[in-house]
Amino acid sequence: MNFEFTEEQGMLRDSVARFVQDSYDFDTRCKIAASDEGMSRENWQTFAELGWLSVPFAESHGGFGGGPVDTMVMMEEFGKGIVLEPYLATVLLFGGLLQRGGSVEQQAELIPRIIEGSCLGAFAYLERQSRHAITDIKTTAAVEGDQLVLNGEKVVVFNGASADQLIVAARSSGEQSDEDGITLVLVPADAAGVERTAYRMMDGQVVANITFTDVRVPVADIVGEAGEGYAVMSPVITRANVALAAEALGIMGQLNAKTLEYTKTRKQFDVPIGSFQALQHRMVDTFMAYEQVKSLLYRAVCELDGEGDDTAACVHALKVLVDRNGKKIFGEAIQLHGGMGITDELDIGHYAKRLMMINTTFGNGDYHQAKFNELRYSA
Template sequence: MEFSLTDEQNLLRDSVKRFVSEEHDLNKQQEIFRTDPRFSAAHWSMFAELGWLCLIVPEQAGGLGGSAEDAAVIAEELGRGLVGAPFLSTGILGAELISQGEPTSRRDELLGAIMEGKRRLALALEESASRYGMDTISTTAQVSRSGEIVLNGQKILVQDGADADAYIVSAIEASPDGSRNLALYIVPIDAEGVEIRRYRMIDGRWAADVKLTSVHLPSSALLIPSDRASDVLERALDHARIILASEALGAMEGALEMTADYLKGRTQFGRALASFQSLQHRLSDMFVKVENARSMLYRGLSMLDADPQQRAAAVSATMITFNQASEFVGSQAIQLHGGMGMAEEYPIGHFYKRLRVIGKSYGDLSWHMNRYTQTTRMSEIQGAA
C-alpha cells in the first residue's frame, strides 16, 4: 500500500507548517494556557479561512469532502507545534457527527457555522462510571407531554468544553420496555439547567464538567436517533482516536527534534553531549519508537473503512503502540534534558504532558488492550464458524 502524500496533501502540510512557524510561539502559547482558556480567535478564523474546518464536511453540505488522511496531516503538524486548538473537538468530531445528523436546515446551519469558525462544539460523552464505554451511560432523555426533550445527568472531562458554544450530549432514551437506547443531542451552553465547571488539565488546555438538570430542549435538538447513534458515535470516536494518534506523532517528532538539538548544543567535559555514544543510543531508541508508531498510524488509517470489528481492533492496536511509544519518548526527552527538562518554562515538559493527556483520551492503555483482545477473539470465533 502506498503511504506517500499526494501533491495536495504536501501543500496542506506546508500551509500548516507555515502557520505554526509564523503564527505560533511555544512560550507565548504556554503563557496563554496559564491565563486564558480561549484559543486565539484570530487564529481560529485563520483555521476557517484556510479550509481546515470544512475539510471532512461532505461536499454536498458545502465542505471539501476530505479524508482522514488529510486531517491526520493537519493534526501531525499541530502536534509538532503544540498548538492548543479545538481542531479535533470541532473540526473532526463535531463536524463528523453533525454531518451524520438528519439532513435538516438546522444541521446545515450548524455545519455552516462550524466551517466559518463561528461555532465551537464539544462532545459530552464521559461520565464518572462510564470508563470510556457507552454501556454505563446514565444521562437520560425523556419526551415531555408538550413534545420537548428533557435531559438529566452529568458529564465529566468534556475536552474543549470550557469554550464551546454547544455540546453534543450522549443520553439514554426512556423506553416503555426498559431497553437502553443511546441517542445524541445538541445542547446550547446557555440552555436553562446547564451548569458548567471549567478547569485546566495538566497539558494547559481546558476542559469542563457539565451538569444537566431538567434541561428542556425542542425536538429539533435530537441530532442522531437511537436506531443508529451507537454505530455513528463509535465510528466517529475511532476517527478521532486516529487523529489524536497523528497529533501524538507530531508531538513525539517535536520532542525528538528538540532533544537532539539540545544535545548538540550542550557540552560536557569539553564535548557536545551528542557525541557520547550512550546518549546517541538513547536518541536512536526514541527514533525507532517514533517510526514504529508512524507505521501503526498508517495501518490504522488504512482500516478506518473496514467492518466495525476490524476497524476497532486496528485502531486499538494503533493506540496501544502510541501509548507505549509516547511514554518512552516523552520520558526520555525529559531525562536527556536533565534539570532543564523539569522547568515549567521550557517546552519539552509540555510535549510530555500533552502526550499523557492524549493517552487518556477516548480510551487509555488498558481499555484499548481489552478492546483489542475482545474484537480479535470475536473475529477468530466468527472465522472458525
C-alpha cells in the same frame, strides 16, 4: 503500497506547518494557554479563512470533502506546535457527529457555521463513573410530549467552557452500560438548566464539567435516531482516535528532534553528550519508537480510508503503541534534558503533558490492549 501525499494534501500540510512556525511559537502558545478560554478566537478565525475548518466536511455543505489522510496531515502539524485551538472538539467530534447522524436541517444550520468559524461545539459524553467506557451513562433523556428533558452531569468536556452548542450522550432506555438506548441530543450551551464549571487540564486546555437540570429541548433536536446514538458516535470516536494518534506522532517527532539537537550542544567532560555511544543507542531506540507509531498510523488511516474489515483491531493496536512508545519517547527526552526537562520554562515538559492527555482520551493503553485481545483471541 503508495504512501505519498497528493499535491493538495502536501499544500494542506505545508499551510499548517507555516502557521505553526511563523505564528505559534512556544511563547505564543504559553500566552494562549494562560488566557481565560485557553484558546485564541483570532486564531480560530484564521483557521476558517485558511479553509482548515472545512476539510472533513462534504462539499454539499461547503466543505473540502477530505478524508482521514487530510485530517492526519493537519493533526500531525498541530501536534508539532501543541496547538490549543479546539479542532478535535469542534470539527472532528461535534462536526463529525453532525455529519454522520444529523438531520438535513441540523447539518444545513450548523455545519456552514462551523466552517466559517462562528460556531464552537463540544461533545459531552464522559461521566464520573464511566472512566473509559463511553456507554456507561447515567444522564437521562426523558420524552415529555414533543420535548426531551435532560438531567445529569458530564465531566471533562473538551471545549465545553467555550462551546456555543453541545451534543450530549444521554440514556433514554436500557441499562446503564448498554450500547442500545443511548440518544444524542443537540443542546444550546446557554439553555436554561445548563451549568458549566470550567477548569484547566495539565496540558493547558480548558475543559468543563456540565450539569443538566430539567433541560428541555425539542424532540427534533435528537442527532440520529432515538436510542441509536452509539451507532453514530462509535465511528466518529474511532476516527478521532486516529486523529489523536497523528497529533501524538507530531509531538513525538518534535521531542526526538529537540532532544537530538540538545545532545549535540550539551557538554560533559568537554565533549557533547551526543558523542557518548550509550546515548546514541537511546536516541536510536526513540527514533525507532517514532517510526513504529508512524507505520501503524498509516496502516490505520488506510483502513479508515477504505473502510477495512480490520479497522477496529488496527485502531486499538495504534492506541496501545501510542501509549507505550509515547511514554518511552517523552521519558527519554526529559531524562536527557535533565531536571529542566519537566519545567514550565522549557517546551519539552509541555509536549510530554499533552502526550499524557492524549493517552487517556477515549481509553488508555491498557484499555485498548484489552479490547484488542477481545477481538483477536475471544472465542
